Amino acid sequence: MLTEVITVLTDRQLLIFQVIVDDFIQTAQPVGSRTLSKKEEISFSSATIRNEMADLEELGFIEKTHTSSGRIPSEKGYRYYVDHLLSPQKLNQHDIHKVQSIFAERIYELEKIVQKSAKILSELTNYTSIVLGPAVRDNKLKRIQIVPLNKETAIAIIITDTGHVENRMFHLPENIDAGDLEKVVNILNDRLAGAPLESLNNKLYKEVAVLLRHHISNYDLMLNSIADTIKIPAYDKLFFGGKTNMLSQPEFHDIEKVKNLMNMIEQEKGIYDLLSKNKSGINIKIGRENNNSAMENCSLITASYSIGTEQLGTIAILGPTRMEYSRVISLLNYISADLSSVLSKLYQNR
Amino acid sequence: MLTEVITVLTDRQLLIFQVIVDDFIQTAQPVGSRTLSKKEEISFSSATIRNEMADLEELGFIEKTHTSSGRIPSEKGYRYYVDHLLSPQKLNQHDIHKVQSIFAERIYELEKIVQKSAKILSELTNYTSIVLGPAVRDNKLKRIQIVPLNKETAIAIIITDTGHVENRMFHLPENIDAGDLEKVVNILNDRLAGAPLESLNNKLYKEVAVLLRHHISNYDLMLNSIADTIKIPAYDKLFFGGKTNMLSQPEFHDIEKVKNLMNMIEQEKGIYDLLSKNKSGINIKIGRENNNSAMENCSLITASYSIGTEQLGTIAILGPTRMEYSRVISLLNYISADLSSVLSKLYQNR
DNA sequence: GTTAGCACTCTTTACCCCCGAGTGCTAATT
DNA sequence: AATTAGCACTCGGGGGTAAAGAGTGCTAAC
Structure with missing residues (x-):
């Protein structure tokens, strides 16, 4: 069994770290001490911040892109952020409205509902959404x-x-x-x-x-x-939304990265492997945690949907590691709950 | 009715033009007079070539990327090339073998055969293949x-x-x-x-x-x-092969172009419009002939497949305007003939 | 009619320099 | 003892210039 060294950060380090991540998620630019010192929530000087940042870097939470650059979160940093600093975000009216439009029409086919979910999800996040369709394996x-x-x-x-x-x-x-x-x-x-x-x-x-x-x-x-x-349905069906959204992310200005990622998406096998081995609830895999070279700069957040207690399929968002984790998680939670309840009503008494 | 001004080119102009197109199709680099003069088939000096090229440019068949660059074929040039200079290419053993592998297994579903055709076609050409599936409209x-x-x-x-x-x-x-x-x-x-x-x-x-x-x-x-x-099947199904092949083409190093094209491919509606209004036989649309801004640097070659005399669907290749027209046409002809004959045998007596 | 020669154009690459943003360290301040 | 001001240093990016290379058009000679 792995022993995890529990790192204790001071409140101030925590604050600085959080602001760095939040800022980088928004801007995609390395964050420097001057930028940080100007933030409302930060009341100490840039020199202090530099000292703290040196410590945070030593601990492996942030890193530099070159010797004199600002800092960006490391994968370990994102992991910590996701595990300890995430505050659940409230969805706004517009989001809720859009999610509910999934179920507005009277649709009876599982597949169609699921497909529409993928579409809406990608529109709301501007990332790529993937839905692993209802498992037919345990249908009767x-x-x-x-x-x-x-x-x-x-x-x-x-x-x-x-x-x-x-x-x-x-x-x-x-x-x-x-x-x-x-x-x-x-x-x-x-x-x-x-x-x-x-x-x-x-x-x-x-x-x-x-x-x-x-x-x-x-x-x-x-x-x-x-x-x-x-025996036809060896793999459950995959549905995608916003396959090209990745192209708008600054981290994918490099054509080679795009090619790698797109190829994996096209092949479906790789995606299937990534999605199918997740537990119920929300799962977050950051960068290399996905064990897939094409996913180097990507994170994958998955949630499961179910009928009653029976897990039916998986709904996921694929985005850059610099992803709006909080928002995406809220959305996934909301959609998967809605999906589950609607599907349960429809198919419970089958 | 449009009157076409028939341009008569001298044999030498024709030769030069053809070599320019062939070279550019291979290298994607503007072709200069020096390069041309070194070619086997060309026995006159670079100065002569320059004169001829000036004429060809005046006629609109070739153009420069900047004042002192070599020449590249214009859209009009490609059109002329395709209409008058194309010599049918013989397929090699490997190609024939691969095409025939489509029908190697005993498959009975129309859709699966069609899908496999798309895959093989994209592998053989390194372009993107699109197949408009069998029209169900006139099924009984x-x-x-x-x-x-x-x-x-x-x-x-x-x-x-x-x-x-x-x-x-x-x-x-x-x-x-x-x-x-x-x-x-x-x-x-x-x-x-x-x-x-x-x-x-x-x-x-x-x-x-x-x-x-x-x-x-x-x-x-x-x-x-x-x-x-x-009334479900409003549109016939589209099958794709090698969606990401375009990313390897030098003309698509620009992310914006890629985004445009990929978006169109994802939406399917645009593709459907491009494919569905073609006549039987081989159709070639070059660049802006497609009337679609995302297709600016692309050509689309389509062929139809049929059972008996009844046209079933369309099989197409989407590539850069700098495309290996001759090879692609041969392949499409070959595959569509094979498809038609196999399908006819299977479904003639339905 | 063809071609050698030449001046000219434009792109690409390299190089340099400088600026700005950022850092780490030290010394002064609180 | 913690914080901060100050400073020297580093690196990337942008602008400018220069040289190289590929190509052109034109003229004059063959």
């Missing part, structure tokens, strides 16, 4: 449907209890007729309806296979196609 | 299905003859039972199956409404929900 099967398109192909459709629909085309075995198909579908629904999607594959081969054998000759081909359809 | 309805999820909500699913599936949740009228629903579904399929999606809305209100009235009390609410489901 509502119905399987097979619709033949012509003699050779048919389309298999599965519907889950949350209204999620997956479909896939497959090749029909030769010499199968409509009656056979109907029997197959009946057996499938009989045996599998109500079962969690995760368990379907297993059940399919263990319980259904035997039954199918009695009814159609070329059953194995069909079985594989159905198994294919069932 | 295969089947409508309604699956109740609980007492209040149900999900309506429509399946088209090409295997496209759309679904939408809706609120069930109160006091409707499973038998009623089945009747509704039967009526719908009876009346609408085989009809083009476009005509469904009309038919629904004109023919089906009367029938429904006899069977369920609250039929109008239901009717509207079904109408909603049917």
Whole structure:
């Protein structure tokens, strides 16, 4: 187990540190002692501040960009700021109004609500928002449907209890007729309806296979196609908002950084990894804490949304390390609570 | 009707112009007379070249970036190059191999094939590829299905003859039972199956409404929900490949340009407009011909793919005006032909 | 008609210098 | 003992100048 050295900062150091972070978050410019001394909340001279800053730097909370520059928060500094100095921000009327517009229209599809949340969130923050869509993994099967398109192909459709629909085309075995198909579908629904999607594959081969054998000759081909359809959602869907917002951040004037980040966003796999392994509640990962070179100058704040106690998905904001943590956290909290309550009302009694 | 002034260039001017364009496409650097005079295919002095270039500039085919710079092709120049000087390029073995990998796996879904095409195309060209997915507009309805999820909500699913599936949740009228629903579904399929999606809305209100009235009390609410489901695909889907490839092009070192372009790509509406109004075959739009400020330094080459004679969708490459036109055109031709033939085999007899 | 030669233009790069913002340290002040 | 004024020093950025390099247009010679 790691032992954390608890650093005790004096009140004055704390004050200076906080003002440095707040100022840097706003301006993106290194903060010097003169600038600080002019702030209302600071009543001592620049020399004093310089001394304190030297100490704060020694402790690793702030750093210089070059020998005679002002200071910027280090990653450790942001971590401390986030852990100890964050005061929850009240959302203003405009924010609240916009968030509630997500649920203004009568929308029933989970996915659409989630997508709209991503959009609104990115508009409110000017950062990039990412939403990991509702996990279908633990949905339960509502119905399987097979619709033949012509003699050779048919389309298999599965519907889950949350209204999620997956479909896939497959090749029909030769010499199968409509009656056979109907029997197959009946057996499938009989045996599998109500079962969690995760368990379907297993059940399919263990319980259904035997039954199918009695009814159609070329059953194995069909079985594989159905198994294919069932296992489609390997990853849950990702929704993005404001993918290009990062381009407006001064830290991304360097095209190379942009390219790295955008590439990761496009690939989705990396993002998926970042989002999926978070616990419930608010999670904050700062810079290299994300273990991802493209995220060097970025922070990721995630929150989960749920139906009742069942965690459904994750909603996140990706921004520069110099991010408005307080505001973003408030927003995420607010949206995820709203999302959870609306979704619960809609789907609780499924 | 516009009268086009036909400009006759001497063979030598043509040669010089072609070499300028080819060189600039490769290097992205303005081409000077000295550089040209060193080329194998050019056997006259730099002074002669300078004279010819002055003429070419007067005619508007090339331009200078500043008074004493080399020349770059103008938009008019690219247009001429594309219209008169393009020699079809043979694809190499590697290209052909990669293209054919699109169809290597047995995939039946139109969308997946199309998506894979976009990916491969962007990898082969290092530009951004865009595919306008199969138009569902003129698909014909295969089947409508309604699956109740609980007492209040149900999900309506429509399946088209090409295997496209759309679904939408809706609120069930109160006091409707499973038998009623089945009747509704039967009526719908009876009346609408085989009809083009476009005509469904009309038919629904004109023919089906009367029938429904006899069977369920609250039929109008239901009717509207079904109408909603049917009209979902307002725009055909867009698929992208290599969205970030543009970032590697030297003309996009300027962050502002990148932002403009990326924003347009993200919004999709603009892209949709650019793609949807093209005729069959290869279309080339250079720079401002696209009528879109974000496309100032870009060219768009589109090709259509089809089943039989029915145009299905569009496949396109978005790159800088300094684009490898010849190669891209060959690739697009090749892929669209392959796409068309494979899709025809799969769906001809639908 | 072609080309060698030349003066001229413009960009790029480097270099220098100076200014401003900031620092750390020391000595004086409270 | 803590705070602050003062000062020497450092570094980045902006402006200016100079030289190099690539290119042009024009003229005169071939």
